Amino acid sequence: MDLIVTHKNADFDALSSLVAASKLYPKARLLLPGSQEKAVRDFLALIKDKITIESEKTCRMDDVTRLIIVDNRHKSRIGDAAGRLKKKNLKVHIYDHHPRTRFDIQADKDVFKEVGATVSIILEILLKKRKLQLTPLEATLMLLGIYEETGFLSYSATTKLDVDMVGKLLERKANLKVVSSYLNRELSQDELSALIGLLGSIEAVNINGVDVAFASVDATHFDGEMGSVVHKLQDVENYSVLFVLFVQGNKVKLLGRSRTEAVDVNKLFGWFGGGGHAGAASARIEGKNPEQIVADIIAILEKIVHPHVYAGDIMSFPVTTVSQEERVKDVLAKLKSYKYPGMPVFNEESQLVGIVVLENLKKAIKQGMGHSRIKGYMSTVINIVSPETPLYELQQILKSKGSAAGLIAVVKKNKLVGVVSRTDVLKKVHSALFPVVSSEGISKTNYLDEMKKLFPGKLMQLIKALGAQADKIGVNIFLVGGLVRDLLLGEKNYDLDIVIDGDAINFAKMFADKIKGRVVVHKKFGTATIVKDWPAWLGPAMNVDKKFKIDIASARKEKYEKPAALPTVEFSSLLKDDLYRRDFTINAMAININKKKFGVFIDFFNGMDDLKKGIIRVLHDKSFIDDPTRIFRAVRFEQRFKFSIEKHTEYLIVHAVKQEMFQRTENQRIRDELILILKEDKPERSLFRMRKLHELRFIHSGLVLNGTIRKTFDNLRKYVKWYNDLQPERSLLSAWLMNFMVMLDNLNTKQTDEVLRKFVFTRSDSIKIRQYKSTADKIKKEISSKRKQRPSEIYSLLESISNEALICFMAELGKKSAVRRIKRYLAEYQGVKLKIKGHDIKQEGLLPGPRYKKILRQILFEKIDGRIISKKDELDFLKRITRRDKK
Numbered sequence: 001m002d003l004i005v006t007h008k009n010a011d012f013d014a015l016s017s018l019v020a021a022s023k024l025y026p027k028a029r030l031l032l033p034g035s036q037e038k039a040v041r042d043f044l045a046l047i048k049d050k051i052t053i054e055s056e057k058t059c060r061m062d063d064v065t066r067l068i069i070v071d072n073r074h075k076s077r078i079g080d081a082a083g084r085l086k087k088k089n090l091k092v093h094i095y096d097h098h099p100r101t102r103f104d105i106q107a108d109k110d111v112f113k114e115v116g117a118t119v120s121i122i123l124e125i126l127l128k129k130r131k132l133q134l135t136p137l138e139a140t141l142m143l144l145g146i147y148e149e150t151g152f153l154s155y156s157a158t159t160k161l162d163v164d165m166v167g168k169l170l171e172r173k174a175n176l177k178v179v180s181s182y183l184n185r186e187l188s189q190d191e192l193s194a195l196i197g198l199l200g201s202i203e204a205v206n207i208n209g210v211d212v213a214f215a216s217v218d219a220t221h222f223d224g225e226m227g228s229v230v231h232k233l234q235d236v237e238n239y240s241v242l243f244v245l246f247v248q249g250n251k252v253k254l255l256g257r258s259r260t261e262a263v264d265v266n267k268l269f270g271w272f273g274g275g276g277h278a279g280a281a282s283a284r285i286e287g288k289n290p291e292q293i294v295a296d297i298i299a300i301l302e303k304i305v306h307p308h309v310y311a312g313d314i315m316s317f318p319v320t321t322v323s324q325e326e327r328v329k330d331v332l333a334k335l336k337s338y339k340y341p342g343m344p345v346f347n348e349e350s351q352l353v354g355i356v357v358l359e360n361l362k363k364a365i366k367q368g369m370g371h372s373r374i375k376g377y378m379s380t381v382i383n384i385v386s387p388e389t390p391l392y393e394l395q396q397i398l399k400s401k402g403s404a405a406g407l408i409a410v411v412k413k414n415k416l417v418g419v420v421s422r423t424d425v426l427k428k429v430h431s432a433l434f435p436v437v438s439s440e441g442i443s444k445t446n447y448l449d450e451m452k453k454l455f456p457g458k459l460m461q462l463i464k465a466l467g468a469q470a471d472k473i474g475v476n477i478f479l480v481g482g483l484v485r486d487l488l489l490g491e492k493n494y495d496l497d498i499v500i501d502g503d504a505i506n507f508a509k510m511f512a513d514k515i516k517g518r519v520v521v522h523k524k525f526g527t528a529t530i531v532k533d534w535p536a537w538l539g540p541a542m543n544v545d546k547k548f549k550i551d552i553a554s555a556r557k558e559k560y561e562k563p564a565a566l567p568t569v570e571f572s573s574l575l576k577d578d579l580y581r582r583d584f585t586i587n588a589m590a591i592n593i594n595k596k597k598f599g600v601f602i603d604f605f606n607g608m609d610d611l612k613k614g615i616i617r618v619l620h621d622k623s624f625i626d627d628p629t630r631i632f633r634a635v636r637f638e639q640r641f642k643f644s645i646e647k648h649t650e651y652l653i654v655h656a657v658k659q660e661m662f663q664r665t666e667n668q669r670i671r672d673e674l675i676l677i678l679k680e681d682k683p684e685r686s687l688f689r690m691r692k693l694h695e696l697r698f699i700h701s702g703l704v705l706n707g708t709i710r711k712t713f714d715n716l717r718k719y720v721k722w723y724n725d726l727q728p729e730r731s732l733l734s735a736w737l738m739n740f741m742v743m744l745d746n747l748n749t750k751q752t753d754e755v756l757r758k759f760v761f762t763r764s765d766s767i768k769i770r771q772y773k774s775t776a777d778k779i780k781k782e783i784s785s786k787r788k789q790r791p792s793e794i795y796s797l798l799e800s801i802s803n804e805a806l807i808c809f810m811a812e813l814g815k816k817s818a819v820r821r822i823k824r825y826l827a828e829y830q831g832v833k834l835k836i837k838g839h840d841i842k843q844e845g846l847l848p849g850p851r852y853k854k855i856l857r858q859i860l861f862e863k864i865d866g867r868i869i870s871k872k873d874e875l876d877f878l879k880r881i882t883r884r885d886k887k
Helices: 012-024 038-047 079-086 118-128 136-150 160-171 176-183 189-201 226-237 265-272 290-304 328-338 358-366 391-399 422-429 448-454 457-473 482-489 504-515 575-580 607-613 630-641 647-658 667-678 683-692 707-726 735-743 749-759 763-783 791-798 803-812 816-829 838-843 850-864 871-886
Strands: 002-005 029-031 066-070 091-096 109-112 203-207 210-218 241-248 251-258 280-286 342-346 352-357 383-385 407-412 415-421 442-446 477-480 496-500 518-522 527-533 547-554 556-559 568-571 590-592 600-602
Touching (some): 002 012, 002 079, 012 029, 012 066, 012 118, 038 176, 091 118, 118 136, 136 176, 189 226, 226 241, 226 251, 251 265, 251 290, 265 280, 265 290, 328 358, 342 415, 391 407, 448 457, 448 482, 457 477, 457 504, 477 575, 482 590, 496 504, 504 518, 504 527, 630 667, 630 683, 667 735, 667 749, 683 735, 735 763, 735 803, 749 763, 763 791, 791 850, 803 816, 850 871
Parallel strands (some): 066 091, 091 109, 210 241, 496 547
Antiparallel strands (some): 251 280, 342 352, 407 415, 477 590, 518 527, 527 547, 556 568, 590 600
């Protein structure tokens, strides 16, 4: 038997969700646990003959095999139905719009969306299933649910889905008069008295820039709707955050309302055993008086409410300035070119003396004063703050009379480091009016056919299995990043980069079990990697370690505590937040792989346009400040795809380099990005581009690239191909290591050591590089000698040198005879092995010792020089040596 249940003290969203869910589960019984809000009770009194809803007194639960929970996910709020959760083989389905927490009921199916009302989620499902057949009464009830929960579509939690569903309900004859009679009713005498009492008790405090109001009233004999009273109070007083205490003896009913992201009353009320939404929550408290409760709330707010946005976070940087001696028309042209509202003005002594704004210059031009110096048109009133100044203080400054220029200078250690404009503040305070991403991000384009063409059949099956796993637990899942970019370019890339709107680590563990993979967890970042041996059906391994990997992350956004630091991760259910944290627009696209939307393309930042135009563009101006290693990536992608770095992006790179942002970055991260560049097919393109951008000095100030090195890289590729074609069964050469050796060619041994220590290369790589550098002159001189050299001499000279170093020597040497000698060593001498062993020497009567090694080496040289061939020849020569030794 199916049972649909909602939370105690049900509101209209709970009741309407209950009825809407019965359309999905037509044989289910409906249960309202505990009591309901007064308006809901009044409505139920009129419809009890039309809709059968049971109470806990009448509902049998012993035969429940599937429990459907709507508008709630907490065990403590579903009354007696919570006892069924212990039953074995019970299926649990949840439909809810409340944020997920680790205390939630574990469900077999959990449908969650960040929308204004839960009933909107269920109505959307019914619409897709073509089951949205409602009577006018049912449509009116569901409209009550949406309007009450969204404040007639005015609350910040309201989404397009809520609005769309209102339209669908009105099409089905939902009655607005009935809705208004229940939601816009006049306050009862009891409620009006409570409101007057609350208005007289209001006290407000400011906590780190947030105005918080408290009000309390004696509600011992109160017989009204508390939510309605609080709603009216908030309309009258209009505080960002409001806490209302209804005191009933030693019990207090606490209601909270918040209109700011700085205070999540749902999380705050968790301290008191309550809950709700980020903007509205409630709790029941016993044993504490109102003064104690208010003190507790203030103490918690002082801990959790901190300015999360400072001047340094929103300022424009780097700063473009002008001299007070410049002409009006020239500065106006600059402002229009950069699309700046104004600029700081400096005098000849490099002192900040004023702010010039666009409007004043336009007035000067109109008056025919374009040739005049701007010092006569600048504002000398300068508002100066530090990067640590919080957002609310910036708001107060801009509201003051002395801020007519509309620009605030940000200064650190007497140095101008940025400017904040009115628009910068407005975008942060009212971010919803300035969306970072396009609402048209979800495209009608479907790339299923392209995926089938590029991905092997078994890989497509694996991707579909990932989607099926996500569908099973009710989360969205996407392919993202370089995989999507390469798919659109028609390039092969089989490393799966996945984002899910849920717990990535648990998802990875579940899927790894299915495909017999190993999970590597990165708990701090909420990510996991599934690792398997490279499957034969994917062809030759594309990774050096011959491993197939699936990277899985929870949709998240990153916050950089300071420039160039590793990010802290904030989890978000929005894919656009996750894509916005990425480096470039061409790497910020996604493809949905849930079954119903498989192949749907998502592009919030017009990455496809940049891909078509061949442009590398950052997502925001602070990108290189947040992570300077993105500069290396910009160059790498530009050269790999033969794209061009977009003009403004290059401007940001140049200024980040000037500000020496690499000095604030962990050297190991720079090393890793450098290695990725050196793994490219033609890394010298990126290296020379880096030289142009002045990036190479961060590797070593003495590093020089010239035409000779460019030719060496060409030779290197030629000889690497020769080596790989000659000996395909041998382990592959380390391409990046050889490219690095060539890159460091003009540095001496000491300078090379400085680079190796600074960037912490592995011991084995460091040994090869030091060996190459320390032996280069000697090897190249001797191998180029004009005298005739026996093969064994060449062998003795080169045997201790790594193959990577030898290929580099070939690329650098101009003499054909020298290159020919190294080639013969690699092709012929290096592979020569003796067939006799130490026990053969022992049989000749010689005692084991260092002499064995000398004898074997002497015989090996004879074999390399071609004087002995077979094992019999080796034994005969051995006997001659031992006979001579015995004499």
